[in-house]
Amino acid sequence: MAKGKEIDKYLTSEGLDSDREKEIGQHIGYRYDVNLVPDYDRLPPFLKKYMEIMGWDDLNWLEDVHMGYEEGRPAVFDRNINGWVSVPEDMKLPDNQQDRDMIARELLIKFQMSKRHPMVDLNGAYRKF
Amino acid sequence: MAGVDKEHRSHEMGMHTEQLAGRTQQVFFSPEEDENFTYPGAFEVDYNKRAELDVADMDARAVNLKIRDLMREGHGSIVIKNPGAKHSLGVGILNRLNLRFEGSLGYFGCGLIDGPNVTVTGRVGWSFAENMMAGTVVVEKNAGSTFGAAIRGGDLVCRGDVGSRTGIDQKGGTIIVGGRTGAFSGFMMQRGRMVVLGNAGINLGDSMYDGTIYVGGEIDSLGVDAVDGEMTDLDVQWLTAKLKLYDLEAPRGVENLRKIVAGKQLWNYDNLEPTEKKLIL
Numbered sequence: 387m388a389k390g391k392e393i394d395k396y397l398t399s400e401g402l403d404s405d406r407e408k409e410i411g412q413h414i415g416y417r418y419d420v421n422l423v424p425d426y427d428r429l430p431p432f433l434k435k436y437m438e439i440m441g442w443d444d445l446n447w448l449e450d451v452h453m454g455y456e457e458g459r460p461a462v463f464d465r466n467i468n469g470w471v472s473v474p475e476d477m478k479l480p481d482n483q484q485d486r487d488m489i490a491r492e493l494l495i496k497f498q499m500s501k502r503h504p505m506v507d508l509n510g511a512y513r514k515f
Numbered sequence: 516m517a518g519v520d521k522e523h524r525s526h527e528m529g530m531h532t533e534q535l536a537g538r539t540q541q542v543f544f545s546p547e548e549d550e551n552f553t554y555p556g557a558f559e560v561d562y563n564k565r566a567e568l569d570v571a572d573m574d575a576r577a578v579n580l581k582i583r584d585l586m587r588e589g590h591g592s593i594v595i596k597n598p599g600a601k602h603s604l605g606v607g608i609l610n611r612l613n614l615r616f617e618g619s620l621g622y623f624g625c626g627l628i629d630g631p632n633v634t635v636t637g638r639v640g641w642s643f644a645e646n647m648m649a650g651t652v653v654v655e656k657n658a659g660s661t662f663g664a665a666i667r668g669g670d671l672v673c674r675g676d677v678g679s680r681t682g683i684d685q686k687g688g689t690i691i692v693g694g695r696t697g698a699f700s701g702f703m704m705q706r707g708r709m710v711v712l713g714n715a716g717i718n719l720g721d722s723m724y725d726g727t728i729y730v731g732g733e734i735d736s737l738g739v740d741a742v743d744g745e746m747t748d749l750d751v752q753w754l755t756a757k758l759k760l761y762d763l764e765a766p767r768g769v770e771n772l773r774k775i776v777a778g779k780q781l782w783n784y785d786n787l788e789p790t791e792k793k794l795i796l
Binding site: 414416422423424425426432435436439440441442443444446447449450462464465467469470471472474493495496498500501504505506509515 | 543
């Protein structure tokens with residue numbers, strides 16, 4: 387995320403910047419910086435424990451997880467269901483992208499590893515061996 | 516496009532009456548979710564429980580099923596001896612696991628994995644670790660073409676040279692090449708990071724949509740819409756830590772790696788396209 391950019395821009399406005407976006411009336415591309423690498427000084431205890439259990443020295447696949455937006459709400463993309471999972475409305479988010487990304491990672495891990503994740507039903511229905 | 520405002524062409528054509536909402540599923544996180552660290556149904560394994568398996572006389576399916584059986588028994592460290600460059604070994608592992616292949620693998624080795632830490636002491640064939648989701652994979656020698664095709668996450672490392680189209684359609688994760696990479700590496704890359712410490716062949720990053728490529732050696736040529744990017748302090752910090760994990764060093768220092776990103780001139784399509792097509796048809 388570029389320095390000085392309004393972090394809630396895509397929650398509070400249409401976020402149409404370029405002429406092309408204004409012409410088609412929709413945003414093109416990602417609404418967050420997919421290339422932002424994590425700041426490991428901001429690692430929360432939950433993610434440290436996850437790394438330890440998996441035997442990794444860094445965030446591994448979670449380096450690609452960011453807090454994004456869907457339909458005006460903060461949300462995280464879950465690749466296992468190919469869709470967005472929204473953050474509850476009453477959850478307060480920090481004012482910087484790095485800390486928001488860490489929250490996104492923690493929420494996603496807890497959701498993916500829970501029994502209410504849609505993959506659990508799919509696994510039961512289609513697992514072959 | 517100067518002078519474009521709210522009363523623009525798409526509004527006049529009535530396109531905004533049919534917004535395509537994408538894949539909204541109305542799924543919400545729960546703040547009361549339990550603290551689980553592995554997938555439901557994953558095998559409980561102990562990294563200190565070790566097994567060795569000589570697969571010289573086994574076919575690929577038998578080897579993969581045996582690896583699953585060993586994980587079910589709680590083995591967290593498995594050593595595969597004499598893999599004999601067989602194809603499709605070590606695929607579809609969705610578990611935490613230390614897996615070591617003592618020898619070389621054929622085509623499509625370690626594809627579709629999500630979580631394990633894998634070491635291959637020899638070479639690997641085409642499409643190694645394709646569609647990898649998470650984990651770490653280290654190849655000690657060279658790799659064939661389409662190394663890490665469509666990788667979505669995790670660290671994929673080859674200490675030697677790799678063939679062409681490395682990381683084709685990469686959707687995430689980190690690919691590290693200790694030596695050289697061939698033509699069309701990073702072709703249609705969408706996100707993730709590729710680090711090449713040696714030289715890169717022609718058309719590097721051709722048609723890349725997003726993501727980052729760092730190169731330590733010479734680049735024969737850049738592909739369509741691949742442009743030089745600005746190295747940031749965060750890039751340097753991340754590269755230093757990542758290369759240290761695998762005992763690798765940039766030949767002229769991390770600060771002097773060349774950073775390649777998408778020029779984003781190919782970002783032309785939008786989700787109104789189906790509506791526009793309807794108007795034409």
